[in-house]
Amino acid sequence: SQTIHQWPATLVQPVGSPLSLECTVEGTSNPNLYWYRQAAGRGLQLLFYSVGIGQISSEVPQNLSASRPQDRQFILSSKKLLLIDSGFYLCAWSPTLNEQFFGPGTRLTVL
């Protein structure tokens, strides 16, 4: 069966510091991968998606970036965090571009 991991689970970072969140999927190959952000009281916002190694599409302009160095690894990064970057970051995978299955998430607080 497939499993998706995210770490860290929680993170508190000062404004202006860098960020690196990691997501890995087990038990499948060539998954479609997604990064979402869920801000308090708001819906899920798609940040990036990837259909293969090195293939990244961005949905919204922002100070975040994503990379997919390996088939089952997806990384979300920032060089300098802003207060508005606080939120619940969710990685998801999909075998078919339909159903998406979410990881446990990373709760980021920027102070």
Add this chain to the structure above:
Amino acid sequence: QKEVEQNSGPLSVPEGAIASLNCTYSDRVSQSFFWYRQYSGKSPELIMSIYSNGDKEDGRFTAQLNKASQYVSLLIRDSQPSDSATYLCAVKGGSGGYQKVTFGTGTKLQVIP
């Protein structure tokens, strides 16, 4: 106009009753529809997907789709306190190529023992 709209609730139902959660969407060519359950502080969990008009049943859950009315609903029979969560409706467009999944902001369900 929001692409996917849900009543934020909370929707309160007594234990054992039927909970009815509704969702409307604006993209007429949408083809795929999903319901996720999200417990407080946790990530969303897929509970139902539906692609054709009509009803789809899975245990105590029934998803209903009406593409002409651009309406999708989720019925939960014999509601249990463990069903208390926020339910997210998600819709995928259908115009060819990559189509992202758009999520509603969710309906909070409270099942009262």
